Amino acid sequence: MPEKDAILELKNVTKTFGGVVRALDDINISIRKNEIVGVVGENGAGKSTMMKILAGVFPPDSGKLFYKGKEVPFPKSPKEAAKRGVAIVYQEKGVVPCLKVYQFLFLGNEDRYTTAGKLQLQKMRDYAGKVLKEFKINCDIDDYMYDLPLSTQKMIEIARAIVSLRIEHGDGTEMVIILDEPTAPLTIEERQDLFKQILAMKDRVSFIFVSHIMNEVMEFTDRIHVLRDGKVVASYDMHEERISEEALFRVIVGKESIGTFQRKACDPSDTGEILMEAVDLTKTGAYYDVSFCVRKGECLGIFGPAGAGQNEILRTIAGLLPFDKGQLIISGKKAGAKEPPHVRLDRGVGYFSGETGKELFLNWSIAKNITILNIPKILHKFTRVISFKAEKRLAENIIESLRIKAPGPNAECYALSGGNKQKVSVGKWFERNPDLFLMEGPTIGIDVGAREDIYEATIQMKERGISMILVSDDPKEYSYLCDKIIYMKNGRVSDVLSVEEFNEVISI
Amino acid sequence: MKNRGLKQIASSIWKMLKDFPVVLILILFFVAFSVLFPDRFLSQMNFSSMMRQFVTLMLFAIGPSMMMTMGSLDLTYVGIWMLGGALVWFFTPIIGIAAILVVPLLGVVTGFLVGVIQAKAKIPSFILTLSIMFTYWGLTAMISGGYPRTVQAYGFITAKVIPGVPTALLWAIPILVAAIYLTKYTRFGTYLYAIGSNEEGAHLAGINVLKYKILAFTVSGLFIGLGSMILFQHMGGSVAVEMNLNTMNWPLVAIILGGTPLMGGSGGPQRTILGALTLTILVRGLNVAMLKPEAIQLLVGLMLIASILVGSRSANKGGLEVS
Numbered sequence: 001m002p003e004k005d006a007i008l009e010l011k012n013v014t015k016t017f018g019g020v021v022r023a024l025d026d027i028n029i030s031i032r033k034n035e036i037v038g039v040v041g042e043n044g045a046g047k048s049t050m051m052k053i054l055a056g057v058f059p060p061d062s063g064k065l066f067y068k069g070k071e072v073p074f075p076k077s078p079k080e081a082a083k084r085g086v087a088i089v090y091q092e093k094g095v096v097p098c099l100k101v102y103q104f105l106f107l108g109n110e111d112r113y114t115t116a117g118k119l120q121l122q123k124m125r126d127y128a129g130k131v132l133k134e135f136k137i138n139c140d141i142d143d144y145m146y147d148l149p150l151s152t153q154k155m156i157e158i159a160r161a162i163v164s165l166r167i168e169h170g171d172g173t174e175m176v177i178i179l180d181e182p183t184a185p186l187t188i189e190e191r192q193d194l195f196k197q198i199l200a201m202k203d204r205v206s207f208i209f210v211s212h213i214m215n216e217v218m219e220f221t222d223r224i225h226v227l228r229d230g231k232v233v234a235s236y237d238m239h240e241e242r243i244s245e246e247a248l249f250r251v252i253v254g255k256e257s258i259g260t261f262q263r264k265a266c267d268p269s270d271t272g273e274i275l276m277e278a279v280d281l282t283k284t285g286a287y288y289d290v291s292f293c294v295r296k297g298e299c300l301g302i303f304g305p306a307g308a309g310q311n312e313i314l315r316t317i318a319g320l321l322p323f324d325k326g327q328l329i330i331s332g333k334k335a336g337a338k339e340p341p342h343v344r345l346d347r348g349v350g351y352f353s354g355e356t357g358k359e360l361f362l363n364w365s366i367a368k369n370i371t372i373l374n375i376p377k378i379l380h381k382f383t384r385v386i387s388f389k390a391e392k393r394l395a396e397n398i399i400e401s402l403r404i405k406a407p408g409p410n411a412e413c414y415a416l417s418g419g420n421k422q423k424v425s426v427g428k429w430f431e432r433n434p435d436l437f438l439m440e441g442p443t444i445g446i447d448v449g450a451r452e453d454i455y456e457a458t459i460q461m462k463e464r465g466i467s468m469i470l471v472s473d474d475p476k477e478y479s480y481l482c483d484k485i486i487y488m489k490n491g492r493v494s495d496v497l498s499v500e501e502f503n504e505v506i507s508i
Numbered sequence: 509m510k511n512r513g514l515k516q517i518a519s520s521i522w523k524m525l526k527d528f529p530v531v532l533i534l535i536l537f538f539v540a541f542s543v544l545f546p547d548r549f550l551s552q553m554n555f556s557s558m559m560r561q562f563v564t565l566m567l568f569a570i571g572p573s574m575m576m577t578m579g580s581l582d583l584t585y586v587g588i589w590m591l592g593g594a595l596v597w598f599f600t601p602i603i604g605i606a607a608i609l610v611v612p613l614l615g616v617v618t619g620f621l622v623g624v625i626q627a628k629a630k631i632p633s634f635i636l637t638l639s640i641m642f643t644y645w646g647l648t649a650m651i652s653g654g655y656p657r658t659v660q661a662y663g664f665i666t667a668k669v670i671p672g673v674p675t676a677l678l679w680a681i682p683i684l685v686a687a688i689y690l691t692k693y694t695r696f697g698t699y700l701y702a703i704g705s706n707e708e709g710a711h712l713a714g715i716n717v718l719k720y721k722i723l724a725f726t727v728s729g730l731f732i733g734l735g736s737m738i739l740f741q742h743m744g745g746s747v748a749v750e751m752n753l754n755t756m757n758w759p760l761v762a763i764i765l766g767g768t769p770l771m772g773g774s775g776g777p778q779r780t781i782l783g784a785l786t787l788t789i790l791v792r793g794l795n796v797a798m799l800k801p802e803a804i805q806l807l808v809g810l811m812l813i814a815s816i817l818v819g820s821r822s823a824n825k826g827g828l829e830v831s
Contacts, residue, residue, distance in 0.1 A: 318712075320712075340711075340716070340718075341711060341712060341713075341714045342714045342715055342716040342717075344714070345713075345714030346714075350714065351712060351714075353712060358706075358708050358709055358712060359709050359712060359713075360706070360709060361701075361702060361705040361706050361709055361773070362705070362706070363705055363773055363774060364701070364705060364773075368698070368701075371698075372698065372702055372710075372713055372715075373713055373714070375695045375698060379695075385689075385693045385694070386692070386693045386694065386695075386698070428713070
């Protein structure tokens with residue numbers, strides 16, 4: 001039986017991809033009038049699959065959909081989804097920057113404002129003005145989208161979704177807007193603004209709010225569903241019970257161990273030589289007054305709920321993001337705020353992003369991908385010409401020590417599996433031996449076996465005396481690799497923990 | 509034993525065809541024209557024309573093919589050749605025979621300029637170098653007063669050394685070897701490919717992308733300048749004031765036909781040799797077939813479209829990653 005006051009209800013929805021992966025497994029979720037429902041989960045938990053089913057991108061394998069209590073077929077296109085009162089605001093690339101605000105608001109629905117092939121500009125502008133006023137969006141209808149702050153752009157996107165539903169349904173309030181990580185590109189301040197405005201809209205529409213920024217979900221939603229491995233593993237009514245951020249985090253991640261990997265003890269001495277030091281480092285909108293130091297051969301973890309600023313700090317050290325205030329001292333020398341990565345590399349800082357698409361030269365051989373950072377090692381002794389023999393030998397070494405499964409050093413990288421690609425990316429740094437190795441999500445989306453190999457490689461690097469900083473979505477990684485963990489909240493350091501203390505907080 | 513040797517040869521031929529599919533087209537064209545027009549196509553005169561044509565294509569295309577491995581287009585070559593010629597005409601009476609060195613100098617300066625503007629202002633190299641080409645064309649006409657000017661002093665550049673072989677071809681060899689060496693065996697070349705293959709990745713790996721872009725355009729300018737210096741004499745020792753679109757198009761066709769994808773990341777000058785050969789055979793063959801120039805134009809255009817399609821397909825295989 002469908003729930004009575006639900007606008008939209010998913011019942012027993014299952015979706016598999018390629019007949020193997022269960023992206024969604026028997027999901028039951030409902031959205032009532034005037035509420036914000038949070039959907040949280042790790043990458044790959046099934047959040048986006050669920051959204052795409054609601055938005056009409058693809059249908060599920062089985063299950064039922066109820067709209068206002070009546071069973072309806074699943075939508076086959078975004079237009080059909082709109083008929084069922086659903087519109088979606090995607091995380092990124094939803095804005096057309098070169099349009100004016102009123103043009104963007106009606107994008108795709110111009111036919112409603114066309115007579116005999118001519119747009120009724122005045123009518124569009126009048127209505128656009130009304131919409132901006134209604135949702136208290138602070139901009140002019142003739143502003144260009146690219147001129148507006150990101151949070152305003154996001155609001156206009158939401159307004160646009162509502163406008164398109166109203167064109168379909170009139171001024172009713174029984175409609176659902178799906179927000180896919182709406183705050184991901186925003187700064188901490190902008191997020192607060194956006195949420196104030198979203199809360200003000202609650203009496204007109206309902207929202208499904210997909211995010212992995214925990215404190216937002218807990219603060220602004222009425223109910224929360226936690227997805228893990230395609231199942232709803234927990235649901236909370238925020239008006240009846242308050243759960244702690246840490247408890248929610250534990251439910252999201254789950255407790256299953258990723259394998260048999262054993263942490264190797266390393267001595268967390270406080271006496272080692274300081275390699276890198278951050279003093280009151282600030283990047284407005286991302287992190288504030290962050291101070292810490294990394295000693296030689298030590299692995300520091302910067303941990304926090306998504307969006308707390310840990311990724312930005314790491315990118316700042318890598319030279320990908322300039323800082324506004326404070327000091328960054330690497331090997332005893334002050335580093336400039338706007339130095340690009342190649343200058344940081346000269347200072348001995350290497351950055352590894354877990355996104356293989358970014359890191360690898362996919363149409364290149366493994367050997368070339370590894371030697372790109374190690375060219376001096378493969379130059380001929382006298383002629384200083386690149387020796388392909390040396391290149392091959394070097395690559396063979398890496399293939400062996402990182403257990404890369406590939407036909408040989410000349411195999412092209414696009415043909416490798418995700419885990420092996422990742423190993424090649426790590427391999428070039430493994431060979432390079434930077435003084436400070438920065439890892440951002442080093443094992444995103446790869447299987448257990450490959451993970452262990454990568455952990456082993458990093459520990460070997462640590463044993464060589466390389467210092468490291470880790471930022472990851474997976475708290476277990478911190479307890480495997482780190483000696484000291486900085487806990488971030490809302491862009492500020494809230495605590496410095498030893499591994500034991502960290503394990504206790506996260507309860508691994 | 510013999511069987512195994514044959515198998516090995518077959519497999520290496522197969523590998524070559526897979527890596528260089530243009531070889532097949534080259535052979536096809538050559539055989540077809542030889543069979544259709546044995547007298548005219550296989551004549552001594554035609555061979556020497558082919559060599560002249562080939563070397564013209566190559567000397568223009570060496571620098572730009574290095575650029576294309578980086579994913580950038582460098583169309584300045586016609587401009588450098590024309591303006592260089594005009595400057596030689598202008599300076600020879602003043603500083604004598606050393607005036608010819610103005611051409612490589614112009615190449616280097618142009619390349620550096622293009623590199624700096626392109627890297628700092630982030631303008632697509634295609635449109636930037638196209639505008640520079642037009643600018644140089646205009647300058648050429650202004651300097652030469654709008655008339656083709658002939659300069660006599662540089663006949664020694666193309667003086668006969670080996671009978672039947674255009675001397676420009678001999679000049680082209682060291683230039684080509686240097687270019688192949690640079691792209692294949694040096695850090696500079698490796699970084700060109702890296703930027704063409706994945707600019708963000710190169711940046712993340714700590715490569716100074718800006719510096720290498722500027723350097724690449726400068727080096728390309730140098731090669732174009734050296735090539736134009738020889739081509740100045742090779743193409744008659746006179747200043748051209750009218751733009752011939754083929755002079756611009758054909759080297760580009762040779763590069764793409766050779767298998768350097770427009771996106772960059774692979775290919776290079778060594779591949780352009782094959783492309784230039786194939787295009788030469790096609791154009792010369794169509795010439796001896798007595799086709800009208802318009803028809804030749806049309807066929808070369810179609811050839812270019814086809815090779816771009818083939819090239820983009822093989823470049824896409826790297827991008828087929830499912831996330």
